[in-house]
Amino acid sequence: MISATGNNIFARGFENNTPETDRYSVFRPSDPLKDPRTDEILGFEALKVGEAAVRDRGPPAKLQLTDASREVLKGDRLMPSMAQPAQTEYIPQVPEGDIQGQIIRLFDAVSQVGQNQVVVLNLGKRENMQVGHVLQVTQSGGTAT
Structure with a gap:
């Protein structure tokens, strides 16, 4: 199933220590970032595909996509939106x-x-x-x- 801005999406896991915020960023997990010399996993790439607002905490939680820069797919992940923007200066x-x-x-x-x-x-x-x-x-x- 593919979703876009304005569509409702549903998520599991909101009942387990979910921060009390109504704004979430939607990310698509990708490949691990590995050190080519040691093969150590240094982190994981995540592609931001949109923003969503909680409409019902569920279960399952119901969110509305407020902005989607790419299609939102099953398996994409939610992360609380940052209260403060990233350092740009x-x-x-x-x-x-x-x-x-x-x-x-x-x-x-x-x-x-x-x-x-x-x-x-x-x-x-x-x-x-x-x-x-x-x-x-x-x-x-x-x-x-």
Whole structure:
């Protein structure tokens, strides 16, 4: 079943410690994000497909899709909408030390990335990365014979 803006959807699990909020974001789970060197799962990609408002807490809970940027499908997940928006202002700065990492996922690209595109790196808090850190992307060339 495919749903779009204005449609009602139903969800299970609202009776088990569900936050008392009436606004939810709808996400489609995707592949795990793995470190290519260690195969460690670093996180999971989730594609936001819409917003929904609770109409009846159920069970099952009834929600109305208030905004759908893509079709909403069976198996998509709900997460309470953020009370505060994500940090959008930051001061670009170069991190201290020699930072070595790899691009592990491209968004809206197949095999190449350019200026101002979003990528996922195998770096994070434990490598002392902070909001605003700016990195240079380089690629090793092949061997000429």
